[in-house]
Amino acid sequence: MPPPIEIDTASHFASDRQESDRYELIKWARSVAENLRFAIIVRRSDSGKKRKAQLVLECERGGKYVPAKKKLKSDSFGTRKCECPFRLCGYYNKETKLWRLTVANGMHNHELYKGLQGHLVAGRLKPQEKEFMDEMTRNAVAPKNILSTSKERDPDSKTSTKQVYNARHR
Incomplete structure (x- = not known):
């Protein structure tokens, strides 16, 4: 042991x-x-x-x-x-x-x-990121493009593509 x-x-x-x-x-x-x-x-x-x-x-x-x-x-x-x-x-x-x-x-x-990349707690979307994601989703932007733009805005973000995809389909 x-x-x-x-x-x-x-x-x-x-x-x-x-x-x-x-x-x-x-x-x-x-x-x-x-x-x-x-x-x-x-x-x-x-x-x-x-x-x-x-x-x-x-x-x-x-x-x-x-x-x-x-x-x-x-x-x-x-x-x-x-x-x-x-x-x-x-x-x-x-x-x-x-x-x-x-x-x-x-x-x-x-x-x-x-x-902590893609971690459940650390990768949670912040309120301003949720608003941004909703706007990008309404404009039919692909999840990988949403993520890359989000990473440009906040390089310290721990959000993954899977979390972006899941947030879009809720």
């Missing part, structure tokens, strides 16, 4: 960074994770209306897979979930009116991706 994998990424997220907007904090954390070749999702979020404003970010491979009650075709393929313990917590300070991020656990129990 191979030894367990432990990759520590905590030092990359340990900073005094504070943002006035929680979306900017999430954007920063996702960009750091993208450079390290993994994806971050929002696990829990509370805007502060009923409870204290907070935010929990985790590795997309965190948690357990919960199978659907109805048998799906994808059930035969397995899951990406491996109970990765990586977790970041964001807190809002009412006095300074700033969000800050702390590392709850910086360890990963899985190999990081070699690249």
Whole structure:
């Protein structure tokens, strides 16, 4: 049995960074994770209306897979979930009116991706990309041409041709 994998990424997220907007904090954390070749999702979020404003970010491979009650075709393929313990917590300070991020656990129990090109989470289309794609689709532009034009606009985009094709046919 191979030894367990432990990759520590905590030092990359340990900073005094504070943002006035929680979306900017999430954007920063996702960009750091993208450079390290993994994806971050929002696990829990509370805007502060009923409870204290907070935010929990985790590795997309965190948690357990919960199978659907109805048998799906994808059930035969397995899951990406491996109970990765990586977790970041964001807190809002009412006095300074700033969000800050702390590392709850910086360890990963899985190999990081070699690249995020076409990745389900990292390759998601941004709202402005969706608008652009809708416009190009209405003008009957081929998916590969849409992708090349999109890559010219944003060279850091992780979207693949398959994602463009799937987005066109929804």
